[in-house]
Amino acid sequence: xxPHTAYIALGSNLGDRQPSLQRAIRLLSxxxxxxxxxxxxxxxxxxxPVGGDDLPLFLNSVIRVATTxxxxxxxxxxxxxxxxxxxxxxxxxxxxxIDLDLLLFGAHVTESPAVTLPHPxxxxxxxxxxxxxxxAGEVLHPxxxxxxxxxxxxxxxxxxxxxxxxxxxxxxxxxxxGNSG
Numbered sequence: 001x002x003p004h005t006a007y008i009a010l011g012s013n014l015g016d017r018q019p020s021l022q023r024a025i026r027l028l029s030x031x032x033x034x035x036x037x038x039x040x041x042x043x044x045x046x047x048x049p050v051g052g053d054d055l056p057l058f059l060n061s062v063i064r065v066a067t068t069x070x071x072x073x074x075x076x077x078x079x080x081x082x083x084x085x086x087x088x089x090x091x092x093x094x095x096x097x098i099d100l101d102l103l104l105f106g107a108h109v110t111e112s113p114a115v116t117l118p119h120p121x122x123x124x125x126x127x128x129x130x131x132x133x134x135x136a137g138e139v140l141h142p143x144x145x146x147x148x149x150x151x152x153x154x155x156x157x158x159x160x161x162x163x164x165x166x167x168x169x170x171x172x173x174x175x176x177x178g179n180s181g
Contacts, residue, residue, distance in 0.1 A: 003035070003066035004106050006074060007136060009119075009128050010061050011099040013049060017059040018171065020085065024098050025063065025172055027081045033068045034077065040064025042131030044167040050125065055095050060163075061171075062103070062131040071105045072114040078102060103132065107142040118142060123151045126161035 008028075012020040021044070029036050042062040049055035067074055078100040085098045103119045110117050122128045123144060129152035137149035144151065155161070 001068045003068055004108075006065050006067060006071075006105045007103040007132060007139075008063050008065060008078065009099075009101040009103050009122075009132070010063065011058050011101075011127070012097060013056045013058040014095050014097045018044065018167075020098050021059060021061060022172060023085060024081055024100060027084060028063075028065070028077070031077055034074070035066045037064045037066060040135055041169040041172045042134045043165050043169055044171045045127060045131055046164045046166050047127040048162045049095075050127075050161075058127065059166075060127040060131060062128065062135060063172075064135055071102065071108055071110060071117055072112065074105065075102050075115040101128075103128065104136075104139065104142075107140070109142050124155075126152075126155055126163050129155060130163050130165075 010021050010024055012018075014020075025036065028034050040063055045060050047058045047060050049058055069077065082098050082100055087096060087098050101119055101122075102115060102117065103122050105117050108117050118141060119128070122132070123141065129148060133149045133152040137147060137152075139148050140146070141148065141151060146154070
């Protein structure tokens with residue numbers, strides 16, 4: 001079976017945020033049917049939380065993977081990594097030790113209890129679009145018909161979505177990437 005390309009957003013605003021994101025990537029890299037692309041790691045960004053000014057700042061990034069899993073099974077794998085890392089799903093806008101969101105799965109469009117693709121709010125969020133545009137700027141949003149770079153530019157200066165690049169793609173250890181999906 002030919003692998004599918006998918007994009008996953010990562011976020012953390014509790015505990016040791018960068019090691020948490022690194023651990024999530026390591027755990028994903030250990031799934032035999034998920035390969036993390038060697039050129040598919042975005043920079044690391046510090047961002048304001050959405051939905052609560054009194055929450056700690058987030059670290060965010062995006063990765064590109066190749067997988068032979070279908071969308072629902074990939075989403076289940078992401079939820080399992082969150083569970084292994086101790087994430088408890090309590091509320092929509094709260095703090096998170098780890099947050100893994102399936103953004104895009106090729107040009108797949110679906111809405112089900114298991115997964116909605118593309119991610120329904122990704123085009124409104126600088127903390128998603130900025131790192132995603134870095135590694136997939138030319139990718140077309142399958143519903144909106146604009147590239148990721150165009151969607152990112154269309155956000156303009158959104159003052160309540162502060163984002164600061166704090167590290168390049170080297171923040172991820174190279175031994176975790178490049179395995180085939």
